[in-house]
Amino acid sequence: MDDDARLAIEETIKHILISELEVSPSILTASDSNTPLLGRGIGLDSMETLVLVAGIEKEFDIQVEDADLTVDLFRTIGNLAEYVLQKTASYNGRSAREVSR
Amino acid sequence: MNTLPEMLATVVKQNAKRTAIVDGEKVVSYAALEERIVTLVADLHRVGVCPGDRVALLLPNGLDFVTSYFAIVTLGAIAVPLNEHYQQTELLYFLDVGRVSLLITAREFSRLCQHVLSRQTEACDVFFVEDETQAAATEFRFLNERKVAIDPNAPVMYQFSSGSTGKPKCIARTHTNLLCELDSLIQALNVTNTDRFIGVAPFSHVNGLMRSMMASIRAGATLYPLAKFERQAVAEVIEQAKISVFIAVPFMFSMLAKTNYRRRPDFSSLRLCISASAPMPQKLNQHFHEHFGMYVRQLYGSTETGTISVNVSAAIEKSLESVGTPIAGVEVEIFAENGNLAKVGETGEVAVKSHAAIKSYKGLEEVTKEVFRDGYFFTGDLGKRDEDGLLYLVGRKKFFINKGGYKIDPREIEELLESHAKVEEAVAIGVPTTYGDEKVKAVVVLNGSCSEQELIEYCQGRIANFKIPSVIEFMESLPRSPTGKIRKALLL
Numbered sequence: 037m038d039d040d041a042r043l044a045i046e047e048t049i050k051h052i053l054i055s056e057l058e059v060s061p062s063i064l065t066a067s068d069s070n071t072p073l074l075g076r077g078i079g080l081d082s083m084e085t086l087v088l089v090a091g092i093e094k095e096f097d098i099q100v101e102d103a104d105l106t107v108d109l110f111r112t113i114g115n116l117a118e119y120v121l122q123k124t125a126s127y128n129g130r131s132a133r134e135v136s137r
Numbered sequence: 138m139n140t141l142p143e144m145l146a147t148v149v150k151q152n153a154k155r156t157a158i159v160d161g162e163k164v165v166s167y168a169a170l171e172e173r174i175v176t177l178v179a180d181l182h183r184v185g186v187c188p189g190d191r192v193a194l195l196l197p198n199g200l201d202f203v204t205s206y207f208a209i210v211t212l213g214a215i216a217v218p219l220n221e222h223y224q225q226t227e228l229l230y231f232l233d234v235g236r237v238s239l240l241i242t243a244r245e246f247s248r249l250c251q252h253v254l255s256r257q258t259e260a261c262d263v264f265f266v267e268d269e270t271q272a273a274a275t276e277f278r279f280l281n282e283r284k285v286a287i288d289p290n291a292p293v294m295y296q297f298s299s300g301s302t303g304k305p306k307c308i309a310r311t312h313t314n315l316l317c318e319l320d321s322l323i324q325a326l327n328v329t330n331t332d333r334f335i336g337v338a339p340f341s342h343v344n345g346l347m348r349s350m351m352a353s354i355r356a357g358a359t360l361y362p363l364a365k366f367e368r369q370a371v372a373e374v375i376e377q378a379k380i381s382v383f384i385a386v387p388f389m390f391s392m393l394a395k396t397n398y399r400r401r402p403d404f405s406s407l408r409l410c411i412s413a414s415a416p417m418p419q420k421l422n423q424h425f426h427e428h429f430g431m432y433v434r435q436l437y438g439s440t441e442t443g444t445i446s447v448n449v450s451a452a453i454e455k456s457l458e459s460v461g462t463p464i465a466g467v468e469v470e471i472f473a474e475n476g477n478l479a480k481v482g483e484t485g486e487v488a489v490k491s492h493a494a495i496k497s498y499k500g501l502e503e504v505t506k507e508v509f510r511d512g513y514f515f516t517g518d519l520g521k522r523d524e525d526g527l528l529y530l531v532g533r534k535k536f537f538i539n540k541g542g543y544k545i546d547p548r549e550i551e552e553l554l555e556s557h558a559k560v561e562e563a564v565a566i567g568v569p570t571t572y573g574d575e576k577v578k579a580v581v582v583l584n585g586s587c588s589e590q591e592l593i594e595y596c597q598g599r600i601a602n603f604k605i606p607s608v609i610e611f612m613e614s615l616p617r618s619p620t621g622k623i624r625k626a627l628l629l
Contacts, residue, residue: 056571060608063589079593081602083541086368086392087572093397102367 038121042069045096045117052091057084069114074107085110092116098123139289140312141210144319144355145171152330152357159361159378160200167357170204177208177266184239184264188213188285191235191295195219195228195242195250197364198340201266203350205241206340210293213285215309217295218341220543221246222601228253234307235295237261289313296343298440298544305546306498308440318347318443318493319355321464325447326409328382330357333406335380337363337371337389343440344413344542348384358382368392372402379406386542387417387573390433394425395572404429411436411447414542416530421573422457435460437530441514442494445469445487446528459527467491469528470513471520479521486534487520488513536625538567539575540603550596550604554579557595559587564615565606566625579606580628582614 046069053059059078071077073085080088089100098120109119138144153168165173186192192209194216196202209216217235219228232240232253241264242250250263289312297305322328334353338345340362353360361374366389374380390412410425413436426432432453437460438444446469448461463469468490471479479485490513497505508515519532538545547565554563561584567575581592589609596605616624 090395
């Protein structure tokens with residue numbers, strides 16, 4: 037179940053990379069979960085990672101903390117997707133608890 | 138008050154107990170800032186810094202940057218702020234062109250500095266700010282007695298300007314240049330010692346340095362420097378410290394407006410949001426206004442001239458795209474293509490006359506003749522004026538890429554790509570993005586098999602990351618005009 041969700045998030049991340057950062061679709065077609073977002077992978081710089089994060093926040097209605105914006109977060113597309121998965125889960129959990137009070 | 142040390146002494150005297158800088162947990166009054174500067178002056182004197190020496194700064198925004206900058210200029214030496222994102226080759230170039238004899242930096246850059254200085258042919262020492270020691274009382278006395286006589290027209294700072302051709306040019310600005318700019322800027326923005334500045338635009342660049350760091354100090358205001366742009370940290374400082382003046386680049390305003398806050402931060406303390414270094418698109422400005430209830434005003438300047446104009450119009454919503462009117466002491470003319478003064482609404486090249494501007498490029502006679510004419514500096518920017526005298530910038534005569542406020546000379550990228558064995562010819566261009574920035578795109582003609590990835594890897598470590606192309610396209614040949622000029626517009 038989580039694997040499916042993670043893959044769906046990866047696809048959304050790729051969509052944001054194309055729509056917000058105009059990354060060439062051909063580069064993303066050749067990419068997978070293990071493709072780095074920085075340097076030798078997609079090649080994002082620090083400003084572009086912020087644009088990507090703003091797109092993710094809007095798409096998944098989450099807030100990414102400054103402290104989480106480390107090189108490790110952008111190590112791979114899969115790593116970022118895993119972070120988003122956990123973040124959305126914690127947001128959903130929080131909402132559920134808030135509702136149950 | 139003719140020099141920066143004299144300016145600082147006056148400001149300290151008038152504002153001794155007021156808070157000068159809040160850098161995280163460090164809260165420093167003007168009197169304490171002066172003590173820190175004197176301590177570092179003694180340290181730098183001990184390691185042999187003399188008047189006229191070039192001392193580079195490779196430091197993030199922060200208390201150490203401010204202290205180091207003023208310590209350098211107090212000794213009559215020349216400060217050379219360097220972008221902390223530069224890589225080895227770039228640092229070597231700037232250290233060499235600036236004939237730098239000492240590099241002040243932090244431990245986090247020690248490895249980079251070791252690599253760079255091991256390749257530097259001219260003698261250059263490194264000084265880590267954390268190593269500063271307390272100056273002995275005798276040294277304070279010595280320094281007080283041995284006031285360095287400083288010529289107000291001597292260079293106080295070297296900065297580097299991207300040009301249309303060649304490598305970045307060294308801009309030597311004097312004490313007089315900087316003081317003229319600061320006094321006019323403070324007057325235009327009506328800044329007082331009750332203002333609170335956030336310093337998030339890099340101090341290594343003219344925008345962050347002059348319009349945040351120096352303007353704040355000159356006014357006796359309080360500066361909140363931030364080492365890097367982190368959205369929530371910036372929002373938190375603005376809200377909690379009740380920041381009143383926020384001077385940055387369009388990318389930063391855009392990102393703050395796009396951030397998904399759990400609770401929208403309260404920016405009501407801001408009385409001035411000013412964008413410089415790149416055009417602020419009207420759509421982004423409207424977006425910022427929808428979120429935070431205020432418009433961003435545009436400021437226009439260059440490394441050569443300092444601040445030229447700023448839009449302080451009361452009816453800002455009617456002139457969002459204007460860079461306003463010239464600040465005091467600055468004369469702006471627009472010259473049409475035929476060399477005559479442009480009429481209202483007519484586009485031409487913006488030329489500037491100002492006591493804050495340099496008069497020539499050192500050692501570059503040909504370029505100097507080209508851009509410094511009849512007492513004007515010809516900016517290479519295309520602009521026009523409306524009936525109210527408001528200035529609008531409409532493009533560039535000279536071509537460069539503007540990435541997050543950093544001007545990138547495309548030739549630097551082209552020359553690097555063309556130094557690759559498989560590249561026959563390369564063109565670099567700036568492609569506008571949806572978030573008010575430009576991304577670097579390269580179009581390459583190959584003479585052998587080579588992938589986009591291979592070329593990007595080739596650039597890594599040779600130029601700063603922000604200069605590395607986001608996209609590389611391959612073509613059989615480049616589109617050219619009948620005269621052989623590359624048609625860059627067809628490559629967007």
